[in-house]
Each structure stands twice: as structure tokens, then as C-alpha cells.
Amino acid sequence: MFRLVHTLKGLSGLFGAAQIAGLSHELENVLDDLRLGRIDLTPLVLDCLFQALDLYSKILKAERDNTTAGQTEIEGTLLSLARISQQNAAAGTTLVAPYEIEPGLLGVLSEYEEHRLRANIQEGQRLYRIFVKFTLTSFETSLDEFRELAKQAGEIISYLPTGADTDPNTIELQILFGSPHAIESLGPLFPTARVEEVKRRKTSPSRPAGSLAPRRDTPAGMAAVRGPIMTMPPPSELAPHDTTRAILQDPTVRSVSQTVRVDIRKLDHLMMLVGELAIVKTAMSRLAERMRAQSELRRPTGELLRLHKSFERHLLLLQDAILEVRMVPLGQVFDKLARVVRQFSRELSKDVNLVITGAETEIDKLIVEELSDPLMHMIRNALDHGIEAKEERVRVGKPVVGTIALNAFQKGNHVVIEVEDDGQGIDADALMASALRLGLVNADEVRSMTRREVLGLIFQPGFTTKRAATDLSGRGVGLDVVKNNIARLGGVVDVTSETGTGTKLTITLPITLAIINVLLVEVGGQLFGLPLANVDEVLGFVDGALRIVDGAETISLRGASLRVCRMHQLLEIHPAETLRSSLVVITVGQRRVGFVVERMLGQESVVIKSLGESLRRVRGIAGAAELGDQRVVLILDATGLVEEVFATEKETIRLRARSLPT
Amino acid sequence: MTQLLAPLDHAHDHAHSEAREVLGFVIEGSAYGVDIPTIAEILRLLEVTPVPRAPSFILGVLSVRGRLVTIVSTRELLRIPPAASLTRQRVLLINVGKETLGFVVDEVLQVFRVLREEVEPPEVLTDDPAPHALGIARTGSETLILLDLARLLDDRW
Numbered sequence: 053m054f055r056l057v058h059t060l061k062g063l064s065g066l067f068g069a070a071q072i073a074g075l076s077h078e079l080e081n082v083l084d085d086l087r088l089g090r091i092d093l094t095p096l097v098l099d100c101l102f103q104a105l106d107l108y109s110k111i112l113k114a115e116r117d118n119t120t121a122g123q124t125e126i127e128g129t130l131l132s133l134a135r136i137s138q139q140n141a142a143a144g145t146t147l148v149a150p151y152e153i154e155p156g157l158l159g160v161l162s163e164y165e166e167h168r169l170r171a172n173i174q175e176g177q178r179l180y181r182i183f184v185k186f187t188l189t190s191f192e193t194s195l196d197e198f199r200e201l202a203k204q205a206g207e208i209i210s211y212l213p214t215g216a217d218t219d220p221n222t223i224e225l226q227i228l229f230g231s232p233h234a235i236e237s238l239g240p241l242f243p244t245a246r247v248e249e250v251k252r253r254k255t256s257p258s259r260p261a262g263s264l265a266p267r268r269d270t271p272a273g274m275a276a277v278r279g280p281i282m283t284m285p286p287p288s289e290l291a292p293h294d295t296t297r298a299i300l301q302d303p304t305v306r307s308v309s310q311t312v313r314v315d316i317r318k319l320d321h322l323m324m325l326v327g328e329l330a331i332v333k334t335a336m337s338r339l340a341e342r343m344r345a346q347s348e349l350r351r352p353t354g355e356l357l358r359l360h361k362s363f364e365r366h367l368l369l370l371q372d373a374i375l376e377v378r379m380v381p382l383g384q385v386f387d388k389l390a391r392v393v394r395q396f397s398r399e400l401s402k403d404v405n406l407v408i409t410g411a412e413t414e415i416d417k418l419i420v421e422e423l424s425d426p427l428m429h430m431i432r433n434a435l436d437h438g439i440e441a442k443e444e445r446v447r448v449g450k451p452v453v454g455t456i457a458l459n460a461f462q463k464g465n466h467v468v469i470e471v472e473d474d475g476q477g478i479d480a481d482a483l484m485a486s487a488l489r490l491g492l493v494n495a496d497e498v499r500s501m502t503r504r505e506v507l508g509l510i511f512q513p514g515f516t517t518k519r520a521a522t523d524l525s526g527r528g529v530g531l532d533v534v535k536n537n538i539a540r541l542g543g544v545v546d547v548t549s550e551t552g553t554g555t556k557l558t559i560t561l562p563i564t565l566a567i568i569n570v571l572l573v574e575v576g577g578q579l580f581g582l583p584l585a586n587v588d589e590v591l592g593f594v595d596g597a598l599r600i601v602d603g604a605e606t607i608s609l610r611g612a613s614l615r616v617c618r619m620h621q622l623l624e625i626h627p628a629e630t631l632r633s634s635l636v637v638i639t640v641g642q643r644r645v646g647f648v649v650e651r652m653l654g655q656e657s658v659v660i661k662s663l664g665e666s667l668r669r670v671r672g673i674a675g676a677a678e679l680g681d682q683r684v685v686l687i688l689d690a691t692g693l694v695e696e697v698f699a700t701e702k703e704t705i706r707l708r709a710r711s712l713p714t
Numbered sequence: 715m716t717q718l719l720a721p722l723d724h725a726h727d728h729a730h731s732e733a734r735e736v737l738g739f740v741i742e743g744s745a746y747g748v749d750i751p752t753i754a755e756i757l758r759l760l761e762v763t764p765v766p767r768a769p770s771f772i773l774g775v776l777s778v779r780g781r782l783v784t785i786v787s788t789r790e791l792l793r794i795p796p797a798a799s800l801t802r803q804r805v806l807l808i809n810v811g812k813e814t815l816g817f818v819v820d821e822v823l824q825v826f827r828v829l830r831e832e833v834e835p836p837e838v839l840t841d842d843p844a845p846h847a848l849g850i851a852r853t854g855s856e857t858l859i860l861l862d863l864a865r866l867l868d869d870r871w
Contacts, residue, residue, distance in 0.1 A: 578764065623766040663765070663775060664784040664813040666867075670767050676775055676782055684763040684777050 057083055071111050071126060078133035079104050100132050102365070151179060152251050153228075165210040165228075172209060172230030180206075180238060182227040183214065184245035191223060198242075205241055206231025314377070316417050322374050327659030327678070329367055334656070334679065336360050371657070378418075379563075382460045382469070383411035385424050392428055393456065396435050403453040404439055410460035415467045415563055419541050423469075423561075426534040430471045430557050431456060433531065438475030438555050448552070450474065466585070467563055472556040478549040480506045487512070504642075507547045511535040544641050544691055560641065568660055570677070570687060573636060574651035576625035579685045581677060582647075584655060586638045586690035593635035593648055607646065609637070617697045618648045623672065640694040647693070660687050672696065732830040736851060738823035738858055739804070742794045747851055747858035748806065750825060755807040759785075759818060771870060776805070776816060783807065785816040791866040810864040817863050826853050833860065 060076045082101070086093060107129050151173070161169065172179065182202075186194045202208050209228040228250075231238060235249045337360050343353040386408050397404040415423075439445075439454035446452060457472040480503060487493045487509045493501070513532040531545075538545050543561035562568075562585060570581030571590070597607045598616060605616045614637065620627040630650040637646045658677030667673070674689035736747035737756075755778070762774035762785050771790040775782050785805060789796060797820070805816040828851045836843035838850065845868055848860040 576766075578766075625766050661782050663782060664815070665811060666772065666784045666786075666813060666815065667765055667768055667775070670765060672767060673765065676763065678777050683761070684775055684782065686763060686765060686775075 069115075071115075072108065074130060075104060075107055075111065075126070075133075078130050082133050098369075100129070103129050104133060153179075161210055168207065168209050169228065169230075172207060175230075177206065177230040177232055178234070179209075179250035180227075180229040180231060180235070181248045181250055182229050182238075182242060182245050183224060183248075184227065184242065185222045185224045187222055189221075195225075198245075201241065202227075202229065205233055205238060316378070319374065319378050319417075323378075323659060326367065326371055326374060329370075330657060330659070333360065333364055333367060336363070375416075378416050379414040380417045380420055381411060382413050382415055382420065382423075382467070383408075385420050385427060386411045386458060386460075388424060389427055389431055389458065393431060393435065396432060400435060402435060402439050402442065404435060405453055405455050407455060407457045408459075409457070413460040413462055413467055415561065419561060422537065422541055423559075426537045426559070427458075427469070427471070429531070429534050431458075434471055434473040434475065434555065434557075438473035438477075440476050444476075462563070463560075467561050469559040469561070470556055471559075472554060474554040477551040477553055477555055478507060478510065478547070479551055483507070483509055507549060510547060511545065539689075539692060546641050568687070569655055569657050570685075571636065571655050572653040572685065573619075573634070573649040574628070574653065575619045575623060575649050577628035577650070578625065579653070579679075579683070580619075580649075581656070581658060581685050581687040582636060582638070583674070583687065583690055586640060588637040588639050588644070590652060591635045591637065591646070593633045593646075607635075609646070614644055614646045615697060616646045616648060617693075620650075622647075622693060622696065638690050638694055640691045643694050643698055645694045645697045658685070658687070733827045734830075736826045736828050736853075736858060736860065737806070738826050738856060739806070739819040740821040740823060741789055741792060741819055742797065745823065745856055745858050746819075747826065747828070747860045748808075748863055749860075752808055752863070753806050754809060754814060756822060757805040757807065757816065759803040759805050769870065773818065778807070778816075781814075783814055783816045785818060786867070788817045788819050788863070788866070791817075791870070806863070808863050810867060815867075817866075823856070826851070826856065826858065828853050828858075828860075 057076050057080045060072070079101070082097065086097070107126060111126060169179075184198060186198075199208065207230045209230055211225045211227045214224045214226045227245075235247060238247050336356070340353055340356045340360060343349045343356065390406055390408070393404060393406045434456050439456070440448070440450070442452055445454065455474045457470065459468075459470040459472070461468055484493075484498055484501075484506055487506075488495065488498060492509065492512050511531050511534075513530065535545050538559055538561070541561055543559055546558045546560070547555065548558070549555040562583075569584040571584050571587050573580055573582060591609075598605050599607065601613060605618075606613045607616055608614070616635070618627075628650055633648050633650055634652045635646040635648055636652075637644060656679065658679070660675045660677050662668075662675045663670070663673065672689050672693050674687045674692075676684050676686050679685055735750040737750055737753060738745055738747050740746070757776075757778065760776060762776050764774040765772060768774075771787050773785045773787050776785050777783075787796070800820050802821040803818055804822045805818055806822075807814050807816050809815075832853050833849045833851045835849050836847040846862045846865040848862055851858045851860055
């Protein structure tokens with residue numbers, strides 16, 4: 053980003069766009085400071101950056117309209133940007149000032165070294181000056197050795213030749229060194245060197261008098277510049293240096309107070325409040341729309357819309373911030389699984405290595421909790437059915453120790469978790485035979501099934517290939533439960549397998565449950581939301597484009613066939629008259645369906661709530677959300693609906709029977 | 715949104731300790747009663763969002779101060795055919811198992827204080843009463859069929 057702004061500055065300078073160049077220059081300074089860690093990304097700074105962003109378009113607009121409108125605002129923002137960098141300069145001095153470091157030394161530090169110096173101070177490290185002499189002939193190697201040695205005890209911030217040495221065959225370096233250790237323990241570590249601790253000045257010059265004044269008026273000045281729209285940031289943000297000082301004085305307090313444990317319900321509550329705010333926001337924009345129609349209200353409406361925009365942006369940031377707090381690494385559940393694997397491999401006397409990657413991948417706390425059981429089940433399954441007995445592995449020439457890989461990674465708005473084993477794989481023929489024996493499929497169906505569909509049979513309720521169920525898996529509770537659990541979280545499970553080489557189960561989950569973007573559509577005159585994450589594209593739809601392929605309605609989309617389903621039929625509601633229907637294309641895993649809806653009404657962020665127990669069994673509906681006007685809109689379960697479309701006739705009937713037990 | 719409960723019928727106050735408070739309501743001209751402690755709240759019937767594929771006795775969902783409540787038709791649960799143009803409908807929120815359900819009734823009467831001796835067992839009407847029928851209360855001018863609304867759903871799941 054820094055580079056981009058830099059380029060922009062260069063270009064605008066080239067074309068004589070002085071305002072843009074000026075803005076870019078200030079913006080570049082702030083970004084540079086951020087980049088080098090000289091200032092923190094506080095909400096204050098963020099606001100300023102956003103303001104600067106808005107300013108670009110304003111300058112362009114003013115140029116286009118050939119007016120000088122907004123000149124004051126432009127200057128205001130420039131001023132705030134400049135102040136941020138100045139403030140930083142003051143802050144830097146304040147931080148380093150209490151230490152007895154020669155100004156001469158500070159002057160020659162590179163930007164990075166200066167940054168590291170500050171970082172060390174902030175982390176509460178002690179500072180040392182180390183004087184060490186090297187023979188010129190072996191300078192390179194000795195310095196490397198010294199560096200290695202030093203690395204164990206702390207960090208070398210900078211080294212400079214002292215020049216005080218008179219021997220032409222040696223060179224003396226002064227090394228600025230940050231370390232948590234006391235001077236007594238550093239001395240013996242560097243026997244060839246002289247170590248001095250950099251002391252803090254005794255007369256606690258907490259703030260150089262000079263830096264006090266500008267710092268105090270800077271935030272106030274900035275708030276004034278930001279105009280009446282913004283509220284004043286809380287006092288804690290206004291005086292960041294006070295906090296810094298507190299940290300410096302007592303580093304141990306800092307480490308304790310950096311994290312808080314919060315009940316997830318409190319976060320849910322926060323999320324609900326944000327949801328309510330979102331409702332207020334929508335109502336606000338509706339009001340503005342109504343006001344816009346009246347000419348005498350044009351001016352206040354414009355202001356209201358600007359307010360609304362700013363409100364919306366901050367609300368979005370707030371949502372993101374809360375969502376981020378809810379995120380926890382998957383490692384939490386993976387660690388538990390590692391214990392399970394050890395225990396089960398002992399019980400089954402199979403040697404297994406669990407290889408975990410991506411444990412740091414983050415996902416909503418609620419999802420992590422719900423994942424524990426399904427993952428445990430999948431791992432048991434891999435151990436029990438996948439990995440062969442030791443003798444068998446030896447016989448087929450595999451390593452005696454089997455491997456189960458647990459991989460997690462983020463993919464767009466989804467988290468993918470794979471459970472992969474290097475066992476015997478799934479024998480599709482045996483699978484089919486079992487399914488026939490259990491009456492899950494009939495002979496006709498078997499003939500028309502693809503390998504993918506056959507493998508999918510393992511997710512059927514009541515399915516098992518093993519005649520003797522073990523204690524661990526295959527006793528009633530099967531992979532169908534896993535599939536249902538994952539589906540409840542809005543995810544899908546897929547299976548791939550090579551006979552003889554292994555099986556891979558893949559779970560794809562949304563990162564968070566709480567707030568989702570939905571596409572509002574009308575079906576049977578009723579409003580529904582489709583999770584935008586599942587929507588690929590929306591097209592106009594005419595009946596004439598339909599073709600019947602193998603008994604299913606399809607259209608041809610960019611050369612490929614797309615299965616089409618009329619949403620009202622699927623949802624079993626009466627269609628409403630429509631002039632022009634739309635086709636919403638939804639992809640789940642490798643399946644794609646185009647759903648015909650009567651109308652498209654745009655998109656909205658909603659807080660999704662689950663339906664009550666009494667409606668849990670209704671398939672195809674993921675939950676409901678409240679819109680701005682207190683209407684409740686049902687959110688469709690895109691994943692479930694796509695699967696239904698692809699389900700065989702027989703399955704559909706069975707599923708219906710299960711969902712409506714009257 | 716909450717409608718205040720009608721004032722108590724004080725006629726029998728303090729006379730008997732074994733009185734129960736019952737909310738009287740009407741469906742298709744008949745008066746029914748539910749025990750007050752089972753009722754969480756009484757609401758006006760606002761626009762309910764229908765849920766496709768749901769059992770027919772479920773009318774839909776309604777947001778009550780941000781909480782989703784499933785609304786059921788008490789008529790249908792009592793196997794009374796639907797009626798057109800009812801204007802005084804109310805929703806009784808009642809906890810059933812783990813969730814709160816809203817039972818729609820034609821009209822709410824008032825709170826009755828019913829004495830123990832005023833209640834007859836349901837067997838006076840039929841040999842094999844349904845589990846949701848608690849008895850018949852004769853109080854003053856009104857005869858109420860006492861219901862356990864939660865049990866109306868017993869055979870519906």
C-alpha cells in the first residue's frame with residue numbers, strides 16, 4: 053500500500069496535481085510510520101486514513117466540477133495526517149529519552165534500528181552497551197561468532213565502530229544490545245567484551261517539556277478537524293503515551309493484562325446488539341430515501357446520508373472486530389484429537405502418526421466446539437477402517453506406522469479441514485454390495501451411480517461395511533451423524549478415496565456463523581435470504597432456455613450444463629406472478645444448481661438466528677433474521693437445498709417422510 | 715406490545731387458599747382456560763413469517779424483541795377448522811420443552827380465580843379424555859375447559 057501511495061505521489065507530481073501530490077505525501081509519511089512500526093494502528097489513525105481515502109475522490113470531484121469546494125476539509129485532513137507523523141516523532145523521543153544514550157549515537161541509527169530500540173524498550177528489555185574488540189584479520193568470522201552468542205541472550209540493536217581504538221590491527225565496536233537478563237549474567241557470556249548497562253536517567257524526565265504541548269493539543273485539534281460527525285475517542289486513546297509509560301515502568305503488569313477471558317455468551321450478546329444497530333441503520337437509510345423525495349429536505353437529507361455512510365462504515369468495522377474476537381485457532385480441538393489418536397491406536401494395536409498442519413487456522417469459537425465430535429468420529433473411522441493392521445501393512449509394502457494427516461487451511465470465507473489416512477482406501481464394489489444388502493439402494497440405481505455417488509453412500513444412515521462392529525466405530529452412530537453435525541454448522545463433507553492408498557474426508561465450513569451476507573429473493577411472493585457466500589452469480593431467466601437432459605431441467609451456461617430447479621417447487625409453495633424471473637447460481641462443493649426465483653431484491657447483512665426446536669426438522673431452512681422493518685426473513689440452507697436437488701428420487705421421498713412426521 | 719392482564723376477579727380473595735388463576739380465552743365461541751403461571755407473555759398477533767415445509771399447525775415465526783418464536787395455531791391443534799376475519803386474536807407465549815411457543819387464540823377474556831371445588835375432572839365429558847384436557851371449571855357465569863397447551867403438541871411431533 054505504501055508503494056502504491058508512493059507511486060501515486062510521483063505520478064500526481066508529474067502531472068502537476070498539487071493537491072493529490074500533497075495528500076499522497078502526507079499519507080505516505082503516515083503509512084511509512086505504520087510500516088516501520090513507529091506508530092500503532094489506532095482507531096484514530098484508521099479514521100484519518102479513511103478520511104484521506106475519501107478525500108481523494110473529493111479532490112477529483114472538485115477538479116472535475118472545477119470548484120474549490122471542500123478546500124477547508126482537504127487542508128484539515130492534511131493537517132491531521134501531518135500531526136500523526138509529528139506526534140510519532142514526539143512519541144519516539146519520549147520513549148527513548150529516559151535512557152542515557154548519547155544523542156550522537158541516536159542520530160546515526162537507521163530507521164529500522166531505531167524501531168528495534170523502541171520495541172525493546174516497550175517490551176521491557178534492559179539495554180546494554182557492549183564494547184568488544186576484534187582482530188581485523190578474523191573480523192568477519194569473529195563477528196559472526198559473537199552474533200550467534202549474543203542471539204542467545206537478547207537482540208543486537210545496532211553496532212558501530214567506536215573509533216577510540218588506537219591499535220591499527222584491531223577494531224572496537226560499540227554494540228547496543230537489548231536483553232531480559234541482568235548484567236551479572238551477561239558478563240560471563242561475553243568474556244572478551246566490556247558490558248555496561250544503559251541506565252535510565254535518575255531525575256525521571258518523564259516528559260520532555262517540549263513534547264507535552266503539541267501532544268496535548270494534537271488529538272483535540274484532530275477531533276475538531278473531523279467535524280461534528282465523529283464522536284470524541286475515549287480518553288485512553290487520547291493519551292497513548294501515558295499507557296506507554298505505565299508499561300515501561302512495570303513490564304510484568306503488561307503481560308498479565310494483555311488477555312481477558314470472556315464468556316462466549318457475552319460476545320453473542322454484543323453481536324446481537326450490533327445486529328440491532330444494523331436494523332437501526334437500515335431504518336435510517338429508508339427514512340433518508342423517503343426524505344429525499346421532498347425538495348425542501350434535500351440539504352438535510354444529504355447530510356443524513358453522509359452520516360449514514362459513516363455510521364455504516366464504523367458498524368462494519370465493529371462487526372469485524374467482534375467477529376475477530378470470536379475467532380480461535382483450530383489447534384484447540386486438534387490437541388484433543390492427538391490424545392484420542394494415541395489412545396485408540398493403543399487399543400487397536402496399530403501404530404499411527406498424526407500429522408497436523410494448519411492448527412493456527414482460526415474459526416468461530418462456536419464452530420470449534422461443535423467440531424470436536426465429528427472430527428473425533430472421522431479420526432476413529434480412519435484408524436479403525438482406514439489404517440490396516442500392522443501385518444497387512446507389511447504385506448503390501450507400506451511403512452508399519454500408518455499416517456493420519458489432519459490439515460486445516462482457509463479458503464476465502466471458508467475453512468477447510470481434511471482428515472487423510474494412508475490406509476486401504478474404500479473398496480467401491482464392497483461398498484456397493486453392502487448398500488445393496490442393507491437395502492439403501494436397488495440394483496437399477498447401482499448401475500447408474502458414479503464413483504462419487506458410491507463413495508457418498510458411507511454417509512447414509514445405518515451404513516456399515518464391517519460385519520463386526522468394534523467398540524470404536526461402526527456401532528450405529530455412523531458418518532451420517534458426522535454429516536448432519538457438519539451440515540448444522542453450514543458445512544459439507546466430501547470423500548475421496550483410492551483403493552489401496554488411502555481415504556480423504558474433507559470438511560468445508562464457513563468461518564463464522566453469526567453475521568452473514570444474504571441475497572434477498574422473492575419466492576411465492578415471500579421474502580427469503582440466500583447466503584451470499586454460496587451464490588456464484590445471478591442471471592436473468594427465461595423458460596425458453598430450458599432443456600431437458602436425462603429427466604432434469606438444465607440450461608446451458610457458458611458451454612456447460614447447469615441443473616435448474618424452481619425454488620417454489622422445492623419449497624412447496626405457490627408461485628406468484630412474475631414478469632421476469634432470475635436464476636441464482638449456487639455452488640456447493642462440486643455441485644452447481646441454478647434456482648429460479650421470482651424477484652431479486654438486493655443484498656443485506658443479517659444476524660442469523662436459529663429457529664426453535666419445533667422447526668429444527670424442517671429441511672432447507674438454515675434460520676431466520678430480522679430486517680430493518682422488523683420483518684422476519686427466513687434464510688435458506690443453500691447447501692441442503694443443492695443436495696436435495698441432487699438426491700435421488702427415493703432419497704427425496706425418505707427425507708420428506710423424516711421431516712414431516714405427522 | 716404486551717397486553718396487561720385483566721384485573722383479578724377478587725370475589726373469592728383469601729377465602730380459599732386452594733384457588734388457581736386461569737386465563738380465559740375463546741376459540742370458535744367456546745371458552746377455555748390455561749393456568750396463568752404457564753404463560754410467559756401475551757402478545758397481539760403481528761405479521762407472522764410462514765415457514766415452508768413446516769407442519770400445518772405451525773403458522774410461522776415472529777420476532778419478539780429480537781428472539782424468534784414459533785407461532786402455532788391453537789385452532790388446528792384442537793382440530794377446529796380455520797376461521798376468516800378474526801380481529802381480536804392474541805398470542806399466548808408458553809414454554810414447551812426447551813423453547814417458547816406462541817399459541818394463537820381467537821380472543822382473550824380475563825383472568826379467573828378458580829377454586830378447587832369448582833373444577834370437575836375431564837372424565838365428566840368423555841371416557842377417554844385427551845392428555846391436554848385438565849378439567850372443566852365453572853366459575854361464576856363462565857364455564858372454562860382447562861387446557862395444558864404444551865401437551866396439545868404431544869402427538870404432533
